[in-house]
Amino acid sequence: MFAAEIRKARSVSFHNSLQWRWHLDEVFVRINGETHYLRRVVDHEGEILKAFVTKRRDRKAALKILKKAMKKYGNPKVIVTDKLRSYGAAMKVIGNKAHQETKRWLNNRAKNSHQPFRRRERAMIKFRSAKSLQKFVSIHSSVHNHFNQERHLQSRQNFEFKREASLAEWRQLAA
Numbered sequence: 747m748f749a750a751e752i753r754k755a756r757s758v759s760f761h762n763s764l765q766w767r768w769h770l771d772e773v774f775v776r777i778n779g780e781t782h783y784l785r786r787v788v789d790h791e792g793e794i795l796k797a798f799v800t801k802r803r804d805r806k807a808a809l810k811i812l813k814k815a816m817k818k819y820g821n822p823k824v825i826v827t828d829k830l831r832s833y834g835a836a837m838k839v840i841g842n843k844a845h846q847e848t849k850r851w852l853n854n855r856a857k858n859s860h861q862p863f864r865r866r867e868r869a870m871i872k873f874r875s876a877k878s879l880q881k882f883v884s885i886h887s888s889v890h891n892h893f894n895q896e897r898h899l900q901s902r903q904n905f906e907f908k909r910e911a912s913l914a915e916w917r918q919l920a921a
Contacts, residue, residue: 768795768822769853770833772803777873784883787815795819797883799876808836826852
């Protein structure tokens with residue numbers, strides 16, 4: 747009960763945030779010797795909004811993940827990307843080109859979100875299909891987002907309360 751209230755309060759503050767900023771990035775993943783790209787949309791707090799596996803790094807793939815994220819979460823004020831041309835082309839199609847930022851080191855939030863994924867990938871000894879990778883990524887991001895409590899933004903007592911609520915909800919889901 748408490749966890750649902752916390753999640754609701756968190757999502758309300760999340761959607762009304764003044765720094766509504768997304769970070770888009772991709773990481774190379776090898777599946778049976780073929781290179782695939784895991785594209786991610788990460789918000790300004792480090793939550794993974796969308797993760798999508800594609801075979802190409804073109805405008806069509808960038809457009810697909812942007813449309814999926816915007817359909818679910820609305821339009822962001824700023825979208826931070828690396829200087830990959832497919833992102834600029836996709837932004838032009840959507841009409842968000844003015845909201846794109848590509849400065850150096852701005853996209854570190856998205857780059858850092860790949861680190862836990864790489865650790866898990868090494869432990870699993872690679873992936874065998876794009877379907878299994880997509881399934882793994884969706885589960886991994888939901889677990890990461892569930893326990894991402896943003897400790898530096900709240901008091902110790904509030905953090906402990908939220909962490910206990912998250913663990914209780916997790917145990918209930920896992921049982």
